[in-house]
Amino acid sequence: MSDKTMTRQVLLFISVLSLSSVHGQVSYSIPEEMAKGSLVGNIAQDLGLDIKRLKSGKARIHTGDSAEYIELNKERGVLLIKERIDREALCGQTTPCALHFQIILENPMELFQITIEITDINDNAPSFKKNEKRFEISESAVIGSKFVLEKAGDADIGLNGLQSYSLKPTDNFDLKLENQVDGSKKVEMVLRKPLDREKQEQVSLVLTAIDGGEPRLSGTVQIHVTVLDANDNAPVFTQPVYKATITENSPKGTYLTTVSASDADKGSNGEVSYFISKNMDSVSDIFHIHANGEVTLVGMVDFEKAKHYQIDIEAIDNGGLSDSSKVIVDVIDINDNAPVISVLSTSSSTPEDSLQNNVVAMFSVHDPDSDSYGQVNCGINENIPFTIKSTSNGFYSLVTDSDLDRERDSEYNISVTCSDEGVPSLSSSVTLTLQISDVNDNAPVFERSSYEAYIIENNTPGLSIFTVKARDADWNQNARVSYILEDSSVNGVPVSSYVSVSADSGVIHAVRSFDYEHIKDFQFRVKAQDGGSPPLSSNVTVKIMIQDQNDNAPQVLYPVQTSSSLVAEMVPRSADVGYLVTKVVAVDVDSGQNAWLSYKLQKATDRALFEVGLQNGEIRTIRQVNDKDAVKQRLTVVVEDNGQPSRSATVNVNVAVADSFPEVLSEFTDFTHDKEYNDNLTFYLVLALAVVSFFFIVSIIAILSVKCYRWRRERMFYKSNGNLPVIPYYPPLYADVGGTGTLRHVYNYEVCGTTDSRKSDMKYVRPYSQSVISLDGTQTLPHAQRDNLTNDDGDNQQKPPNADWRFTQGQRPGPSGAGGPPEMAMGTGPWPNPPTEAEQLQALMAAANEVSEATATLGPGTMGLSTRYSPQFTLQHVPDYRQNVYIPGSTATLTSNPQQQQQQQQQMLMQQQMAAQHQALQAQPSEAAAQPEPPKAAQTPASKKKSTKKEKK
Numbered sequence: 001m002s003d004k005t006m007t008r009q010v011l012l013f014i015s016v017l018s019l020s021s022v023h024g025q026v027s028y029s030i031p032e033e034m035a036k037g038s039l040v041g042n043i044a045q046d047l048g049l050d051i052k053r054l055k056s057g058k059a060r061i062h063t064g065d066s067a068e069y070i071e072l073n074k075e076r077g078v079l080l081i082k083e084r085i086d087r088e089a090l091c092g093q094t095t096p097c098a099l100h101f102q103i104i105l106e107n108p109m110e111l112f113q114i115t116i117e118i119t120d121i122n123d124n125a126p127s128f129k130k131n132e133k134r135f136e137i138s139e140s141a142v143i144g145s146k147f148v149l150e151k152a153g154d155a156d157i158g159l160n161g162l163q164s165y166s167l168k169p170t171d172n173f174d175l176k177l178e179n180q181v182d183g184s185k186k187v188e189m190v191l192r193k194p195l196d197r198e199k200q201e202q203v204s205l206v207l208t209a210i211d212g213g214e215p216r217l218s219g220t221v222q223i224h225v226t227v228l229d230a231n232d233n234a235p236v237f238t239q240p241v242y243k244a245t246i247t248e249n250s251p252k253g254t255y256l257t258t259v260s261a262s263d264a265d266k267g268s269n270g271e272v273s274y275f276i277s278k279n280m281d282s283v284s285d286i287f288h289i290h291a292n293g294e295v296t297l298v299g300m301v302d303f304e305k306a307k308h309y310q311i312d313i314e315a316i317d318n319g320g321l322s323d324s325s326k327v328i329v330d331v332i333d334i335n336d337n338a339p340v341i342s343v344l345s346t347s348s349s350t351p352e353d354s355l356q357n358n359v360v361a362m363f364s365v366h367d368p369d370s371d372s373y374g375q376v377n378c379g380i381n382e383n384i385p386f387t388i389k390s391t392s393n394g395f396y397s398l399v400t401d402s403d404l405d406r407e408r409d410s411e412y413n414i415s416v417t418c419s420d421e422g423v424p425s426l427s428s429s430v431t432l433t434l435q436i437s438d439v440n441d442n443a444p445v446f447e448r449s450s451y452e453a454y455i456i457e458n459n460t461p462g463l464s465i466f467t468v469k470a471r472d473a474d475w476n477q478n479a480r481v482s483y484i485l486e487d488s489s490v491n492g493v494p495v496s497s498y499v500s501v502s503a504d505s506g507v508i509h510a511v512r513s514f515d516y517e518h519i520k521d522f523q524f525r526v527k528a529q530d531g532g533s534p535p536l537s538s539n540v541t542v543k544i545m546i547q548d549q550n551d552n553a554p555q556v557l558y559p560v561q562t563s564s565s566l567v568a569e570m571v572p573r574s575a576d577v578g579y580l581v582t583k584v585v586a587v588d589v590d591s592g593q594n595a596w597l598s599y600k601l602q603k604a605t606d607r608a609l610f611e612v613g614l615q616n617g618e619i620r621t622i623r624q625v626n627d628k629d630a631v632k633q634r635l636t637v638v639v640e641d642n643g644q645p646s647r648s649a650t651v652n653v654n655v656a657v658a659d660s661f662p663e664v665l666s667e668f669t670d671f672t673h674d675k676e677y678n679d680n681l682t683f684y685l686v687l688a689l690a691v692v693s694f695f696f697i698v699s700i701i702a703i704l705s706v707k708c709y710r711w712r713r714e715r716m717f718y719k720s721n722g723n724l725p726v727i728p729y730y731p732p733l734y735a736d737v738g739g740t741g742t743l744r745h746v747y748n749y750e751v752c753g754t755t756d757s758r759k760s761d762m763k764y765v766r767p768y769s770q771s772v773i774s775l776d777g778t779q780t781l782p783h784a785q786r787d788n789l790t791n792d793d794g795d796n797q798q799k800p801p802n803a804d805w806r807f808t809q810g811q812r813p814g815p816s817g818a819g820g821p822p823e824m825a826m827g828t829g830p831w832p833n834p835p836t837e838a839e840q841l842q843a844l845m846a847a848a849n850e851v852s853e854a855t856a857t858l859g860p861g862t863m864g865l866s867t868r869y870s871p872q873f874t875l876q877h878v879p880d881y882r883q884n885v886y887i888p889g890s891t892a893t894l895t896s897n898p899q900q901q902q903q904q905q906q907q908m909l910m911q912q913q914m915a916a917q918h919q920a921l922q923a924q925p926s927e928a929a930a931q932p933e934p935p936k937a938a939q940t941p942a943s944k945k946k947s948t949k950k951e952k953k
Contacts, residue, residue, distance in 0.1 A: 025112070025113045025114070025115065026041075026043065026046050026047060026112065026113075026114050026115070027114075027115040027116070027117065028040055028041045028079070028114075028115070028116045028117070029116070029117040029119055030081075030085075030116060030117070030118065030119065031118070031119045031120075031121050032085050032086060032087035032088075032090075032118050032119065032120060032121055032123070033084060033085065033086065033121060033123060034081050034084070034085065035081065035084070036081050036082065036083065036084065037080055037081060038080065038081040039078055039079075039080060040070060040078070040079035040080060040081065040116065041078065041079050042076075042077060042078050043072065043077060043078060043079050043103065043114070044077025044078070045077065047103075047112055049077070049105075051074070051075070051076075051077045053105065054072075054074045054077055054105070055074055056107065057105030057106050057107055057110070058105070058106050058107075059072060059074055059103055059104070059105050060072070060103070060104055061101050061102070061103055061104075061114075062101060062102045062103075062104055062342075062344055063101040063102075064101075064342060064364075064366075068082055068083070068101075069081065069082055069083045069085050069099060070082055070099065070101065070114075070116060072103065079114075079116075085099075085118055087118045087119075087120050087121075088124060088155040088156070090118060091118070092155075093157060095157050095158070096117055097117065097118040097119075097120075098115050098116060098117045098118065099115070099116040099118065100113070100114070100115055101113075101114050102114065102344070102364075104344050104345055104362070106345055108359065109345050109359050109362055109397075111344065111362060111391070111395060113392070120156050120157050120158060120160050121156075121160065122156055122159075122160035122211065122213025122214065122215075122217060123156070123160075124154055124155040124156045124160075124217070125154070125211065125217035125218060125219050126152040126153065126154040126162045126209035126210065126211050126217065126218060126219040127152060127153055127154070127209075127219040128150055128152050128153075128207075128209070128219055128220075128221040129150065129153070129278060129279050130150065130221065131221060131222060132221060132222040132223070132224060133149065133150055133207075133221055133222070133223045133224070134223075134224045134225075134226065135147055135189075135223065135224070135225045135226065135320060136225075136226045136227075136228045136319075136320040137191070137195055137225055137226070137227055137228060137320060138195075138227070138228045138230045138319055138320075139194070139195045139196060139197045139227050139228065139230060140230025141191055141194070141195060141230075141321075142191070142194075143191055143192060143193065143194060144190060144191060144192075145190070145191040145234065145321070146176070146188045146189070146190055146191075146234070147173075147188065147189040147190075147191075147322070148186070148187070148188055148189075148314065148322055148323075148324050149187040149188060149189050149207055149221075149223070150187070150207075150221060150278075150279060151184065151185070151186075151187050151279055152165070152187075152209030152219055152221075153279065154209070154211050156211060156213065158212075159211075159212040159213065160211055160212065160213040161211055161212070162185075162209055162210075162211055163210055163211050163212040164177075164209075164210050165177060165185075165187055165207060165208065165209055165210070166207075166208045166210065167189065167205055167206070167207050167208075167223075168205065168206050168208075169205065170192075171193065172191065172192065172193045172195060172203060172225075173189045173190065173191055173192060173203075173205060173225075174189075174190045174192045175187070175188075175189060175190075175207075176188040176189070176190045180326070181241070181326075182310055186324070187207070189205070189207075189223070195225075195227045196227070197227035197228070200227065201226065201227050202224065202225065202226060202227070203224075203225035203227070204222065204223070204224055204225075205222075205223040205225065206220055206221075206222060206223070207220065207221045207223055208220045228319065228320070233263055233264040233265040233269070233270070233317075233319075233321065234263065234317065234321030234322060234323055235261040235262065235263040235272045235315040235316065235317050235321060235322060235323045236261060236262055236263070236315075236323050237259065237260070237261045237313075237315060237323050237324070237325035238259075238260045238261065238262070239325065240325055240326065241325065241326045241327075241328060242257050242259055242295075242313075242325060242326065242327040242328070243257070243327070243328050243329075243330070244256040244257040244295065244327060244328070244329045244330070245329070245330045245331075245332055246297060246301055246329055246330075246331060246332065247301075247331075247332045247334060248301050248302055248303040248304075248331050248332065248333060248334055248336065249300070249301065249302070249334060249336055250297055250301060251297075252297055252298055252299070253296055253297065253298075254296065254297040255294065255295075255296055255297075256287065256295040256296060256297065256327070256329060257294075257295050257327060258292070258293045258294045258295065259274060259289070259293040259295065259313050259315075259325055259327065260293050261274070261293075261315030261323055261325070263317045263321070265317065265319065268318040268319075269317060269318055269319045270317060270318075271317060271318050272315045272316065272317050273291065273315070273316050273317075274289050274290075274291065274293050274313060274314070274315055275289070275313070275314045275316065276288075276289055276311060276312065276313060276314075277311075277312035277313070277314060277324075279312075280311065280312055283309060283310075283311050285298070285299050286298065286299035286300070286301065286309065287299075287309070287311055287327075287329070289311075289313060295311065295313075295327055301331050302331075303331045303332070303333040303334070303369075303370065304337065304368040304369070306331060307330070307331055307333075308328065308329065308330055308331065309328070309329040309331070310326060310327070310328055310329075311326065311327040311328075311329065312324060312325075312326055313325045313326065313327055333369060333370045333371070333373060334373075335369055335373040335420065335422025335423070335424070335425075335426060336369070337367060337368045337369050337373075337426070338367070338420070338426035338427060338428045339365050339366065339367040339376045339418040339419070339420055339426070339427065339428045340365065340366050340367070340428065341363055341364075341365050341416065341418055341428050341429070341430045342363060342364045342365075342366075343361065343362075343363045343430060343432070344362045344363055344364060344395075345361065345362045346360070346361040346362075346432055346434075347360045347361065347434065348433075348434070348435060349434065349435035349436070349437045350400070350404070350434060350435075350436065350437065351404075351436075351437045351438075351439055352404040352405055352406040352436050352437065352438065352439045352441070353404070353439045353441070354400055354404055355400075356399075356400055356401060356402065356403075357389075357399045357400065357401070358399060358400045359397050359398070359399050360386070360398050360399065360400065360432075360434055361397070361398040361414075361432055361434075362391075362395070362396070362397050362398070363395075363396055363398070363416065363430070364394050364395045364396070365378060365394055365396065365418045366394055367420050369420065369422065372420075372421040372422065373420055373421065373422040374420060375420060375421045376394075376418050376419070376420050377418065377419055377420075377421070378396055378416060378417065378418040378419075379416075379417055379418075380398070380414055380415060380416055380417070381414065381415045384412055384414060385400055385401060385402040385403065385404055386398055386399065386400055386401060386412070386414055387399060387400075387401040388416070398414065398416070398432070404436055405436075406436040406437070406438050406439070406474075406475065407442060407473040407474070409436065410435070410436050410475075411433065411434070411435050411436065412433070412434045412436070413431055413432075413433055414431065414432045414433075414434060415429055415430075415431050415432075416429060416430050416431075416432065417429040438474050438475040438476060438478055439474075439478070440474055440478040440530065440532025440533065440534075440535070440536060441474070442472055442473040442474045442478075442530075442536070443472070443530070443536035443537060443538050444470035444471065444472045444481045444528035444529070444530055444536070444537065444538050445470060445471055445472070445473075445538060446468060446469070446470045446528060446538065446540040447469050447470070447471070448540070449540065450540060450541045450542070450543070451466060451468055451540060451541070451542045451543065452542075452543045452545060453465050453466035453508070453542065453543070453544050453545065454544075454545045454546075454547050455510060455514060455544060455545070455546060455547065456546075456547045456549050457513075457514050457515055457516040457517075457546050457547065457548060457549045457551065458513055458514070458515070458549055458551055459510050459513055459514060460510075460513065461510060461511060461512055461513055462509055462510065462511075463509065463510045464507050464508070464509055465499065465508045465509065465510055465544065466507075466508045466542070466544075467505065467506050467507050467508065468483065468501075468506040468508065468526050468528075468540060468542060469506055470483075470506070470528035470538065470540075472530045474530065474532065477531045477532065478530055478531060478532040479530060479531075480530060480531035481506075481528050481529070481530055481531075482503045482504070482528070482529050482530075482531070483501045483502065483503055483504075483505075483506040483526055483527070483528055483529075484501065484503065484526070484527045484528075484529060485499070485500065485501040485524065485526060485527075486524065486525040486526065486527050486539060488524050488525065490519070490522040490524070491519065491522075495522070495524040496511070497511055497512065498510070498511055498512060498514075498522065498524075498544075499511055499524065499544065501526055506526070506528075508526075508542065508544075514546045515546075516546045516547065516548040516549065516590075516591060517552070517589050517590070519546060520545070520546050521543060521544060521545045521546060522543075522544055523541055523542060523543040523544070524541075524542055524544075525539045525540065525541055525542070526539060526540055526542055527539040528540070548590050548591040548592055548594050549590075549594070549643075550590055550594040550641060550643025550644065550645070550646070550647060551590070552588060552589045552590050552594075552647070553588070553641070553647035553648065553649050554586045554587065554588045554597055554639040554640070554641055554647065554648065554649045555586060555587055555588070555589075555649065556584065556585070556586045556639060556649055556651040557585045557586060557587060558583070558584065558585040559582065559584070559651065559653060561651060561652065567654065568654035568655060568656045569581050569582045569619075569653065569654070569655050569656065570655075570656045570658065571621070571625060571633075571655055571656065571657050571658075572625070572657075572658070572659050573625050573626070573627060573629070573657060573658065573659055574625070574659070575621055575624075575625045576621070576624060577621055577622065577623055577624055578620050578621065578622075579620060579621045579625075580618060580619075580620055581610065581619040581620060581621065581653075581655055582618075582619050582653060582655075583616070583617055583618045583619065584599055584612070584617035584618075584619065584637050584639065584651055584653070585617060586599075586617065586639040586649065586651075588641050588647075590641065590643065593642040593643065594641055594642065594643040595641060595642075596641060596642035597615075597617075597639055597640070597641055597642075598614050598615065598639075598640050598641075598642070599612045599613060599614060599615070599616075599617040599637055599638070599639055600612060600614070600637070600638045600640065601635060601636070601637060601638075602636040602637065602638045602650065603634075603635070603636040604633070604634070604635045604636070605630060605632070605633045605634050605635070606629065606630070606633060608622070608623065609621060609622065609623060609625070609629060609633065610622065610633070610635055610655070612635075612637055617637070617639070619635065619637070619653060619655075625657055629657050630657065631656055631657050631658050632654070632655075632656065633654070633655035633656070633657055634652060634653070634654055634655075635652070635653040635654075635655060636650055636651075636652055636653075637650065637651050637652075637653060638650050639651070
């Protein structure tokens with residue numbers, strides 16, 4: 001066949017149907033024998049796809065187990081011939097002949113079914129298996145005798161297949177064609193004229209087979225007829241068609257059926273032999289007919305390859321006469337094929353937040369068995385979030401049917417099992433592995449809802465305190481946790497100045513050294529944040545507890561140790577056993593057992609006389625005091641805390657064993673003073689007298705000036721009869737000297753005056769026969785009493801409390817340093833301060849003024865003083881150990897600040913000057929006696945002396 005003819009046939013037969021259905025099917029029709037690279041069709045256009053989609057989707061052709069005759073050109077979007085297609089080799093006599101394959105796309109997955117019908121061309125001529133055929137025909141053969149001729153074979157079909165036969169010459173024989181059940185034609189040569197061996201012993205004929213193609217093709221066979229002597233009866237089959245059934249995969253030798261033919265001739269001319277038609281070589285390899293007409297199986301029968309078999313049987317007698325019959329064998333199917341699963345496409349991973357019905361795999365299933373044996377049901381293993389959906393006949397999709405969670409299952413091994421409905425059922429399975437990719441859907445979770453950590457005070461900065469830990473159920477970057485210290489403040493200070501958090505490990509470090517006495521605990525929040533996008537976080541509260549360390553020694557509040565004066569506790573010689581001498585008061589600003597204080601007597605002049613309470617610090621006598629005991633007793637008390645290691649403080653306590661103050665003074669004078677101190681005291685006394693004299697002279701001058709000024713104004717008033725401005729009236733301030741003042745009781749003092757001012761003494765009467773004396777020659781009194789001594793004529797109104805009177809926890813009295821109420825503020829040092837030299841001088845001056853008015857005799861333990869000096873000071877009323885203390889009912893404010901003391905002294909001097917001027921202004925001449933008389937001023941010690949003298953006169 002020429003190239004032009006082939007091209008014309010291609011142009012005539014090619015037709016592109018491009019029928020897109022809901023299943024994505026496209027059909028084409030092409031002739032066989034097309035050259036390689038020939039165009040089949042524009043698949044991209046017919047499917048409505050963009051060429052870019054073919055590339056991005058990695059389009060490919062899936063043909064299963066069949067050979068690939070078609071290839072896909074993704075650049076052009078067309079289907080091309082890959083291999084030459086021979087319809088006869090591909091389909092044989094089956095019609096229609098078609099190629100079935102699928103085009104698969106990914107991202108997203110899509111499947112399109114393609115069908116290409118292969119049309120036949122007339123490329124095969126009819127042919128006979130043998131080039132010649134020989135017959136031996138008796139001359140006695142009757143007219144109408146039939147002689148079966150060999151049928152021609154044509155691989156083409158339809159019009160291109162075998163269409164007709166012709167026999168030449170036709171002198172003795174005619175050609176008879178008879179249609180058969182299978183559509184073929186039975187070819188027989190019929191005797192139309194008797195043979196005459198004597199005229200023609202050999203007859204040659206030509207049988208021609210012609211097809212219907214364009215151009216027509218033909219094939220021939222030579223027929224040689226030998227004329228024999230008479231055999232005028234041919235064999236005849238008992239029936240024209242025999243039927244048999246056989247089960248596929250039956251063993252060899254299985255019996256099918258028996259054919260039978262009879263011949264009316266006698267002898268050898270009546271003997272019949274059976275043969276399978278020689279033009280059915282494929283059948284003769286499977287079936288065999290025996291001489292007795294039995295048909296048996298000699299090969300393998302497969303229902304999937306052929307469902308029916310047709311066997312042409314010939315019966316020939318010895319005279320060459322024959323007859324033909326047909327055996328039709330039906331093959332019975334059995335369930336001998338398991339379903340075949342072909343995975344078309346699969347995803348290696350899918351995110352855990354995938355929506356339902358997300359396709360993760362596509363596969364096809366085929367079972368070549370028939371009826372119920374070929375019906376397939378597919379399923380997957382249970383308890384997994386996937387299901388199988390059928391997309392079209394034999395094609396399935398594996399989709400998600402519920403939510404995925406990588407933290408629950410990170411990988412699925414999906415076993416797909418397909419079973420047919422045969423008995424017994426056959427099945428096949430395939431396992432698909434699918435990874436679940438992570439999505440940041442879990443926030444970090446701390447191991448505990450809150451944390452508490454402890455650290456000992458005085459730590460080194462940078463010390464690791466504690467570690468917080470959070471876990472994230474996600475994976476990789478989504479599970480990477482970072483720790484962040486949330487912004488907050490502790491006592492007004494950013495928490496970042498206290499602690500820091502390691503972003504990677506969650507270790508909490510101390511930024512500074514902590515002091516338990518300033519801060520006992522604090523809390524903050526730590527946030528854990530993962531590395532996802534967007535990040536998820538959670539937080540937790542961390543409380544840091546500061547533990548106390550014994551870093552503070554005890555502080556002795558009472559008795560106060562001073563170098564300017566020596567304070568001693570007086571014990572009468574009549575004191576009994578257990579007499580309370582004094583009490584050592586100490587505090588420790590530490591906490592817990594570090595602040596538990598114990599008191600021990602370290603040294604003593606006489607250890608057999610005194611003891612110290614271990615817990616309360618009370619110094620008591622342990623025996624009766626007698627006259628042999630020394631007046632001067634010195635005790636050294638050690639105050640220890642209970643810390644590890646222990647810290648301590650010592651205090652010296654001076655005790656005077658005597659019944660009278662002169663006795664004590666005489667014993668302690670040499671002990672408490674030296675020459676240098678006496679010189680200093682004399683200097684201060686001279687200076688004090690000079691100052692008092694100066695103020696006295698200034699007061700006299702001021703009074704005289706005022707009187708002279710008023711006298712001159714009165715003179716001018718009488719002379720001019722004019723109105724002079726009235727001098728304003730200033731009411732005097734009276735000092736409450738009785739029992740009706742702010743104090744509830746009246747107290748007496750005894751004063752002992754000598755020529756030596758250093759030995760003058762005044763003694764305050766105390767309850768319980770107990771006193772505190774100053775061994776420098778002056779009584780140590782509270783500040784309020786000293787203020788009254790130096791400021792009797794000043795302002796007696798109650799002063800407001802000083803703002804600095806409160807003190808800290810570390811300065812509060814008590815044996816354990818236990819914290820007071822929270823409103824107590826911080827002071828600047830321990831209280832009380834020892835009396836200054838100015839205060840001692842003021843006390844001496846006041847005592848000198850009172851000597852003349854002393855009404856009581858010097859008795860044991862008491863001295864008489866004016867009732868103005870009211871405040872009480874005893875061991876039973878230990879001073880409030882505050883730096884600045886306001887005493888209710890008194891005009892004095894105790895302070896330990898030297899500047900405040902100096903200001904108070906200056907204020908008292910100013911008040912004295914103002915009082916003197918005020919009294920001068922109040923004095924009116926006799927001419928102004930009609931005016932209202934102002935109240936009399938309170939009497940001073942000096943005025944009281946003058947009035948007493950007048951009364952005596």
